[in-house]
Amino acid sequence: MTSFIIRELKSTDTEALLAFEVRNRHWFEANIDARATSFYSPEGVADHIAGYLSDFASGAWHPLVIEDADGSIVGRANLKSIDSATACAEVGYRIDQHACGQGLATLALRHMIEQARVRWKLTQLVAYAYQANLGSQKVLDRCGFVLEHADGDDEPAKERRFVLFIHSAGSLR
Numbered sequence: 466m467t468s469f470i471i472r473e474l475k476s477t478d479t480e481a482l483l484a485f486e487v488r489n490r491h492w493f494e495a496n497i498d499a500r501a502t503s504f505y506s507p508e509g510v511a512d513h514i515a516g517y518l519s520d521f522a523s524g525a526w527h528p529l530v531i532e533d534a535d536g537s538i539v540g541r542a543n544l545k546s547i548d549s550a551t552a553c554a555e556v557g558y559r560i561d562q563h564a565c566g567q568g569l570a571t572l573a574l575r576h577m578i579e580q581a582r583v584r585w586k587l588t589q590l591v592a593y594a595y596q597a598n599l600g601s602q603k604v605l606d607r608c609g610f611v612l613e614h615a616d617g618d619d620e621p622a623k624e625r626r627f628v629l630f631i632h633s634a635g636s637l638r
C-alpha cells in the first residue's frame with residue numbers, strides 16, 4: 466500500500482476537505498445520504514469543520530481524515546455520537562472513489578475501534594449500511610461487526626444495523 470496517514474480533522478482542512486467532497490459528491494450520493502447543497506462551498510465546509518471540532522472538544526465526536534503522501538485528503542472516518550454513559554458510539558467512513566480497493570476503509574475502521582477502546586473506553590460500536598453497499602458490509606464483517614436482524618431487513622432501501630462488542634474485538638480478522 467502507498468503511504469497513508471490517519472489524523473484528526475483540523476480547522477485548516479477547509480480547502481482539502483472541500484476538494485475531496487466535491488470530487489466524490491456523486492460517488493458518495495450513490496451510496497450514502499446526500500449532504501445539503503449549502504455544504505459545498507468554503508463557508509459550508511468551514512462551518513461543518515467548526516461543528517465537528519466543537520463536538521470533538523466536548524467528547525461527542527472523533528473526526529478523522531486519511532491523507533495520502535501528497536497531503537490530499539482521500540478518506541474520512543468518524544466516531545459519532547459518543548455516549549460515555551452507555552459506552553457506545555456510531556462509526557462512519559467514506560473513501561475517495563479513486564483510492565478504493567486498497568484497504569483504506571478497513572484501516573480506518575480498525576483505527577477507530579482502537580481509539581474507541583483505548584481513548585474513549587467504549588464497549589460497543591454500531592454502524593449502518595444500505596443492503597446494496599456490499600463493499601461497506603465486507604469492511605464491517607472483516608472488522609468483527611455483526612449484522613443485527615430486524616423486521617424489514619430485506620428491503621434494499623433500508624439501512625442495516627451492525628454491532629461490534631469491543632471486548633470481543635480480539636477476534637478481528
Ligand SMILES: CC(C)(COP(=O)(O)OP(=O)(O)OC[C@H]1O[C@@H](n2cnc3c(N)ncnc32)[C@H](O)[C@@H]1OP(=O)(O)O)[C@@H](O)C(=O)NCCC(=O)NCCS
Pocket residue numbers: 492493496497558559560561564565566567568569570571572593594595598599600601603604
Ligand atoms: C464502502 C467503502 C468505504 C469501501 O472503502 P475501501 O477503502 O474500498 O474498502 P477496503 O478496501 O478496506 O475493503 C473493501 C472490500 O470490499 C470489496 N468490495 C467493494 N465493492 C464490492 C462489491 N460491490 N461487492 C463485493 N465486494 C466489494 C473490495 O473488493 C474489498 O474487499 P477485498 O479487500 O477482499 O478485495 C467505499 O467504497 C466508500 O467510501 N463508498 C462510498 C461511501 C460509503 O459507502 N461509505 C460507507 C457507508 S456505510
